[in-house]
Each structure stands twice: as structure tokens, then as C-alpha cells.
Amino acid sequence: MSLRLDATVEERGYAVALDVADGETVAILGPNGAGKSTTLDLVAGLLRPDRGAVHLDDRELTGRDAWIAPHERRVALLAQEPLLFPHLDVLDNVAFGPRSTGTARSDARESARHWLAEVGAEDLAERTPAQLSGGQAQRVAVARALAARPRLLLLDEPMAALDVAVAPALRQTLRRVLADRSALIVTHDAMDALILADRVVVLEDGRVAEEGPATEVLTRPRSGFAARIAGLDLLRGTWDDAVRTADGTAVHGLVSGPEPATGDPVVAVFRPAAVSVFREPPGGSPRNAFAVEITDLEPHGDQIRVRAGELAADVTAYAAAELDLAPGMSVTFSVKASEVAVYRT
Amino acid sequence: MTNQRQVGVPAWIYLPALLGAVLVLLPLLGMISRVDWPSFVDLVTSDSALTALGLSLRTSAVSTLLCVLLGVPMAVVLARTSFPGQGVARSLVLLPMVLPPVVGGIALLYTFGRRGLLGQELDALGIQVAFSTIAVVLAQTFVSLPFLVVSLEGALRSAGQRYEVVAATLGASPTTVFRRVTLPLVLPGLVSGATLAFARSLGEFGATITFAGSLEGTTRTLPLYVYQLRVTDADAAVAMSLVLVVVAILVIGVARPGRVAS
Numbered sequence: 001m002s003l004r005l006d007a008t009v010e011e012r013g014y015a016v017a018l019d020v021a022d023g024e025t026v027a028i029l030g031p032n033g034a035g036k037s038t039t040l041d042l043v044a045g046l047l048r049p050d051r052g053a054v055h056l057d058d059r060e061l062t063g064r065d066a067w068i069a070p071h072e073r074r075v076a077l078l079a080q081e082p083l084l085f086p087h088l089d090v091l092d093n094v095a096f097g098p099r100s101t102g103t104a105r106s107d108a109r110e111s112a113r114h115w116l117a118e119v120g121a122e123d124l125a126e127r128t129p130a131q132l133s134g135g136q137a138q139r140v141a142v143a144r145a146l147a148a149r150p151r152l153l154l155l156d157e158p159m160a161a162l163d164v165a166v167a168p169a170l171r172q173t174l175r176r177v178l179a180d181r182s183a184l185i186v187t188h189d190a191m192d193a194l195i196l197a198d199r200v201v202v203l204e205d206g207r208v209a210e211e212g213p214a215t216e217v218l219t220r221p222r223s224g225f226a227a228r229i230a231g232l233d234l235l236r237g238t239w240d241d242a243v244r245t246a247d248g249t250a251v252h253g254l255v256s257g258p259e260p261a262t263g264d265p266v267v268a269v270f271r272p273a274a275v276s277v278f279r280e281p282p283g284g285s286p287r288n289a290f291a292v293e294i295t296d297l298e299p300h301g302d303q304i305r306v307r308a309g310e311l312a313a314d315v316t317a318y319a320a321a322e323l324d325l326a327p328g329m330s331v332t333f334s335v336k337a338s339e340v341a342v343y344r345t
Numbered sequence: 346m347t348n349q350r351q352v353g354v355p356a357w358i359y360l361p362a363l364l365g366a367v368l369v370l371l372p373l374l375g376m377i378s379r380v381d382w383p384s385f386v387d388l389v390t391s392d393s394a395l396t397a398l399g400l401s402l403r404t405s406a407v408s409t410l411l412c413v414l415l416g417v418p419m420a421v422v423l424a425r426t427s428f429p430g431q432g433v434a435r436s437l438v439l440l441p442m443v444l445p446p447v448v449g450g451i452a453l454l455y456t457f458g459r460r461g462l463l464g465q466e467l468d469a470l471g472i473q474v475a476f477s478t479i480a481v482v483l484a485q486t487f488v489s490l491p492f493l494v495v496s497l498e499g500a501l502r503s504a505g506q507r508y509e510v511v512a513a514t515l516g517a518s519p520t521t522v523f524r525r526v527t528l529p530l531v532l533p534g535l536v537s538g539a540t541l542a543f544a545r546s547l548g549e550f551g552a553t554i555t556f557a558g559s560l561e562g563t564t565r566t567l568p569l570y571v572y573q574l575r576v577t578d579a580d581a582a583v584a585m586s587l588v589l590v591v592v593a594i595l596v597i598g599v600a601r602p603g604r605v606a607s
Contacts, residue, residue, distance in 0.1 A: 044514050070513040071522075077514040083507055087529040096525070100517035148515040 001151040001182045007042050007052030007062070014038050014049075014206035020152070025183040027197035027214065031225055034203040036186040040154050043184065044077050045070035056151055071100070076150035080157045082137035084129035090116070090140050091125040097148025115143040119173050135166030139173065146177060153178070155185040159192060171195055190218055190229045202226045210345075220256075222267055222345040224310060233275065233311050233335075235268045236345070243268040243342055251288050253340025260344045267345055274339035275313035277306055278332040279323055287334045294329045308333065373590065380587055381580040388584040396562050397570035398588070404478060404566060405546035408485035412542040415486075416493035417535065421527070423494070424501035442491040449487050450555025457483065458556075480557035481564050485546035492545050493538040500534020501527070537599070544596040548589070 002024075006017040014035045020026045028036050041047035043054055045061060045068060054062040056075070061068045076097070084093045092099075094112035099105065116122045121139045129137060138158060145153060158174065159167045175195055178185075187193055193200050193214050200217040202209045202225055209223035221227040227234035235251050237243040239260040242250040251268040260266050281289055292308035297320065299305070304320040306313045313333050315323075325331070381388065388394065423435055441449055455461045457474040467474055474480050504527075512526045513519075528535070550568040557564040559573065567589060574582035 044510075046510060069519075070510075071516050071518050073514075074516065075514060077511060079507070079511065081507075083511045085508060085512075085526060085529075087532075096512065096517070097515040100512070100515060100521050100525075144515065150514075154514070 001057055003043065003152055003182060003184070004055040005039065005043060005052075007049035007054065009038060009042075009047070009206075010050045012038055012206060016203065016206065016208055018201050018208065018211070020182050020184055023180045023182060024199060025178045025181070025185060025197045027193040027200045028184060028186045028203060029188070029193060029200055029225065029229060030203035030209075034225075035206040036203055037156065038206075039203070040077065040156055040184065040186060043073075043152070044075050044154055045073050074149070074151045076145040076148045076153055078141055078145045078153065078155045078158050080160045082129070082132075082134075082141035084132070084137055084140060084144070086129050088129075089125070090121070090127050090129070090132070093129065093140060094144045094147050096144060101148075112143070112147055115147040116140070118146065118177065119143045133166070134162055135170060138162060138170055142170075142173065142177065151182065153181055153183040155183060155187075157186055157188065160188065188229065190231070193229075194218060200226070220341070220343060221269060227269060231272065233270050233272055235311075237266060237268070239264045239266045239344075249290060251340060251342075252337040253288075253342040254338060255342045257343045260342075265345045266342055268340050268342050270335050270340045272300075272305060272312040272314040273303075274335050275311070276334045277313050277315050277319070277323060277325065278334060281332045282334055287336055288340065290333045292331060292333050294325060294327050294331060296327055297325060306331075376583060376586055376590075379579075379583050381584065384580065385584050385587075388581045389588055391581070393561060393570065394581070394585060397565055397567045397585075400478070400481070400562065400565065401547055401567040404481045404485060405543055408482045408489060408546045409539055409543040411482070411486045412490050412493045412546075413535070413539055416490050416538070416542070417497060417528075419490075420494045420497035420501060421523070424498045425506070438494055439491050441488050442495075446484075446488055446549065446551030446553075447555050450484060450552035450557075453480070453484060453487060453552065453556040475556060476558045476560065476564060478557075478563055481553055481566060484552035484556045485549045488549055488552055489542035489545040492541040493535075496538030496541060497531060497534050500531040500538075504530045504534075540596055540599045544593060547592060547596075 002022045003020040008015045012035065016035060016039060018026070018039070028039055030036050038047065042049055042062065048067070049062065053060060053064070053066075056073070059068070060066040061073050084090070085096065088096065091109055091112050094115055095105075095108040098108035098111050103111065113122060113125065116125055119139045119142050121136065121143060124132060124136055124140060132140065142158075155174070159170060162170060171192065178196055185192065185196055197214045199211065200214045201211040202217065202223045204223060204225055210217060210221070210226060217226050218230040221230055221232060221234055224234055235243060235245055237245040237251065240262050242252045243266050244250055253268050253270070281291070290311065292311060294306055294308050296307040297304055298307070300314055302317070303314040304317050306315060306320070306325060308331070311333055323331075419438060423431065423438070454475060456463060457467065457480070458464050459468060459473070459475060474483065508526050508530060509522050512522045517525065548568055549566070550572065553564065553566060554569055559565045559569045565573075567585060571582050571585045571589070574585065
């Protein structure tokens with residue numbers, strides 16, 4: 001099943017067009033308020049756009065004169081919380097979809113057992129939702145969504161509420177069940193995008209900021225948000241033998257991909273670990289130097305991540321102590337040109 | 346004992362709290378002290394007492410059923426939809442709760458009574474509402490409905506719509522969602538709302554006596570019977586009052602506020 005969404009919601013400043021091809025899983029990334037939930041609501045039929053349409057294959061779900069009710073869309077939603085119906089046992093929760101669409105009780109239960117087995121939760125069938133752990137409940141919720149035989153699966157940060165310890169197992173299950181399904185998954189997590197999605201759409205301020213194959217977007221980000229969740233520093237500018245940023249700074253780096261022409265929009269991307277931090281501007285070295293003010297310090301593995309607005313630098317705890325770094329302090333971030341990748345956006 | 350963390354309350358606050366509790370409980374003790382225990386069983390099982398009790402239970406059961414049939418849809422419309430004037434509608438639904446019941450009785454009389462708004466139409470159909478058992482049920486439903494609506498609307502709001510959204514995306518039609526998800530989720534709220542409505546119906550006096558009168562076997566419910574006995578047979582009035590107190594305590598057991606919240 002293929003999805004085509006092209007919709008505007010004035011009140012939320014939302015104007016997005018995106019596609020999901022047959023059998024494709026698309027991850028939607030973006031900061032809070034970027035329009036990720038709005039996208040799911042539009043597809044599920046929980047929200048009417050001011051303009052635009054939603055098509056699933058040739059069927060117009062939402063349009064100028066078309067409106068298919070949520071329960072007739074065959075679009076199942078898996079939310080951040082499992083939301084298993086507390087008054088039904090696990091088996092009847094999973095059988096809910098088939099039962100609702102007119103399948104006889106015994107057939108629905110048989111189908112429920114099949115889908116529970118599919119997610120490795122067949123031994124939970126007789127339990128009530130209150131007797132399940134968070135990971136088990138989300139596994140059952142996946143089975144319940146699949147049992148409804150949706151044409152498109154919507155996943156709204158399905159791993160966000162889980163313990164770090166149980167998320168990987170569920171991620172593997174999702175990877176298996178999403179393999180040849182059409183699905184749209186909202187996530188904050190680069191790993192979810194890389195493992196589960198074929199393609200990534202980054203939303204910022206209700207617009208598509210960039211899209212492309214997951215590995216491409218996360219290794220060569222063109223939007224600030226994609227760079228942030230990939231853990232990379234990104235500076236935007238125009239090309240004149242260097243990346244000229246809006247404040248006039250020139251960032252030197254190695255051009256990857258097609259050679260940009262003067263005036264082309266380009267980005268300079270580098271790893272925070274490649275950035276050095278100085279109290280005094282370093283003199284006479286062939287490095288890129290940016291005068292910045294530290295906004296935040298946070299532990300990052302065995303290092304300290306020094307944030308300065310959009311930029312980040314990783315230094316050792318020893319270096320951070322030696323330099324006596326603190327938020328509000330003016331320092332210089334410096335990165336070798338050989339560590340900077342420059343490409344067109 | 347619980348081990349909840351708490352800061353102390355001012356010591357003096359126990360005094361007015363205790364006075365309040367005394368104000369509520371002392372009259373009950375006063376009444377119980379006047380019960381004529383040797384003849385208690387005879388008093389509460391006299392023919393007229395049993396007739397009044399039976400009528401009260403039957404009419405209250407029917408009006409509770411009506412409250413559920415009408416009040417559940419009202420609560421759902423108030424909690425799950427939005428329409429112009431909804432705030433006003435919500436306030437008007439609560440009106441019978443704050444209105445003096447006798448005013449409700451007058452209003453019903455001039456609507457369903459013979460010379461009321463619908464009186465002639467009903468008369469033409471051969472239906473005489475006022476001063477009949479139907480009038481008792483109507484009066485009880487009128488005053489009890491808000492209790493069920495308020496209690497259930499609160500339960501619906503606190504349950505939220507998230508389960509209903511999931512159910513719809515699983516292919517459940519609005520009717521299926523209502524039947525298989527919404528109702529089971531708010532069942533505790535519905536039970537306590539219905540219990541409160543039943544209790545209110547059982548205690549209904551003012552609207553009933555105004556709109557239905559006090560005819561033995563037809564409209565003389567237990568509260569009306571007690572009111573009348575109070576002059577002629579104080580012992581019987583006290584005994585029947587005790588029966589009503591026991592019923593009220595049972596009702597509180599089923600519908601105590603803590604259960605509404607959960």
C-alpha cells in the first residue's frame with residue numbers, strides 16, 4: 001500500500017507533502033512541535049486539514065469532498081504507550097481489531113494467537129494488561145495493531161516509554177514485522193531511524209526540512225535537526241571557496257560530492273569529538289576557529305559535551321576541569337579543515 | 346496507619362471539624378434513641394409501610410433506569426463533542442440539582458398536568474400523568490438525572506479519549522467503540538452515578554408531593570409516608586426513618602466518592 005499526503009493546517013503552520021511507497025517504512029524525525037503528530041493525525045483521520053488530501057493507493061481518505069472515518073481507513077496506530085484495554089485480557093485485546101470488523105469470536109481469537117506468536121508473546125495470552133511489564137505490553141500492542149490487518153501502520157515513538165534494556169528486543173521485533181509493510185514511524189532516535197526505516201523525512205516548523213535514505217540523512221545531514229540527532233555539528237552558509245556563514249565566518253573543509261559553484265547553499269559538517277576548545281583564540285594555525293559562548297555542559301560517555309548554541313564539542317573531563325569551563329564563558333571552538341565535510345544542500 | 350509524608354495541620358482545626366461531625370451524627374443518634382425497639386418490626390412491616398416501601402423501591406428503580414438511558418447519552422454528548430452553547434447546556438442540565446425540588450414539581454405540573462403545556466395532548470391520548478405513579482417516576486428522574494450526568498461526565502473526562510482513538514484505528518465503528526471501550530472504562534463512574542441517582546430518587550419529596558400528591562399505593566412513597574406519620578404516629582415515623590438511614594448508608598458504601606475518582 002502506498003501513501004500520499006499533501007496537506008496544510010493553517011492553525012499549526014503545517015504544510016507537508018510526503019509519500020510512503022508500497023512496503024516502505026518512512027521515519028519522521030523532528031523537534032517537538034515540528035508537526036510529527038499532526039502528520040499521524042492527518043493520516044489516521046483524527047484531524048481534517050484546511051487544504052490538501054490523503055491517498056492510500058487510489059483511495060482518497062481525506063480530500064476536498066472526501067472523508068473516510070478513522071475506523072474505515074485500515075490505518076492502525078501504535079502509540080508511545082501500549083494503551084491495552086484494561087478490561088480485556090491480552091488475547092481479547094489482540095482479537096479486538098478482527099472482532100470489530102465482523103470476524104467471529106473464535107476466528108478472531110485464533111488470529112490473535114497467530115499475531116501474538118508473531119511478536120513472541122503467545123505465552124501472555126491469558127494475562128490481563130495489569131500483569132504485563134512495559135516491554136511485554138508494547139509487544140502485545142504491536143500484535144494488536146497487526147491483527148487489525150492494517151494497510152498502513154502508524155507508529156508514534158513506540159520505544160520512547162520503554163526501559164533502555166528492553167527497547168532493543170522490541171526494535172528487533174518491529175524490524176521483522178515492518179520489513180515488507182508500509183509504515184510511518186515517528187521517532188526521536190537515530191537508531192530507530194537507521195534500523196527500522198528505509199527513508200527519513202525531517203520536519204522542522206511544519207515543513208519538510210530534508211528527506212532521503214536513512215543512512216544518507218544521518219551521515220550527511222542537511223538540516224540542523226538531522227545533524228543534532230546524528231550527533232554532528234552543522235554550519236550552514238553559501239560557497240565562496242569556503243562555507244561563508246550568515247555572520248561572515250569562513251569555514252574551510254573538504255568538499256565531498258559535486259563541487260559547489262560560488263553562491264551555492266552549502267553546509268559544513270563535523271564531529272564534536274574533532275572540535276578543540278581554547279580559552280584564548282589560537283594564533284597562526286590552519287584551523288577553523290569560532291568565538292562562542294558556552295550554553296551548557298553535559299556528560300557524554302566518558303567525555304564532557306560542551307554546547308554553545310547549535311555547536312557542540314567533546315572534551316575530556318580532565319580538559320574541562322583544566323580549562324575551568326562553565327556556562328556563559330566565552331571560548332573558541334576550533335576544528336581542522338581536514339575534519340570538516342562540506343557539501344551542497 | 347499510613348506512612349505518607351505530610352506537614353501537620355493547625356491544632357485548633359480539629360475543634361470545628363469535630364463540631365461539624367457532631368452536627369451530622371448527633372441527630373442520627375437522637376433519632377435512634379427514640380426508636381421503639383420492641384415494636385420496631387411491627388412498625389416497619391405494617392401494610393401501609395410495606396406498600397410505601399415497595400412503591401419507593403419500584404419507582405426509584407424505574408427512574409434510575411431512565412436516568413441511565415437518558416443520562417449516559419447526555420454525559421457522552423457533553424464530554425465527547427463540542428457544539429455552540431455547550432457551556433450553557435451543561436449548566437442547565439445541573440439546574441434540577443440546585444433548584445428547590447418543590448419548584449421542580451410546579452414546573453412538571455405545568456408541563457404534564459392536565460392544564461399544562463402538554464396536558465391537552467396527553468389528555469387526548471387518554472394519558473393522565475399528574476397524581477399518578479408515572480408522575481412519581483417523572484419527578485424522581487427530573488431531580489436525579491444531574492447526579493448521574495455529572496458523575497459520568499467526570500469519569501469520561503478523566504478516562505480521556507486515547508483508548509477510543511486506538512480502538513477506532515483498529516477498525517471499530519463509533520458504536521463498537523462506545524460499547525466495547527467507552528462504557529467498560531467508565532463502568533465504575535456509571536455505577537456510582539446510578540447509585541447516587543437511585544438514592545436521590547428514594548429520598549425525593551418536594552417535587553413528588555407537588556406533582557404527584559400523596560395517594561397511598563399510587564404516589565405515597567416512603568418519604569411522603571414518613572412525613573405524614575410524623576404527626577399521627579411518631580414511633581412509626583422514627584422506625585421508617587431508620588430504614589431510610591440504613592438504605593442511605595448502603596448507598597454510600599456502593600458509591601463513595603473515592604471510587605468515582607478511581
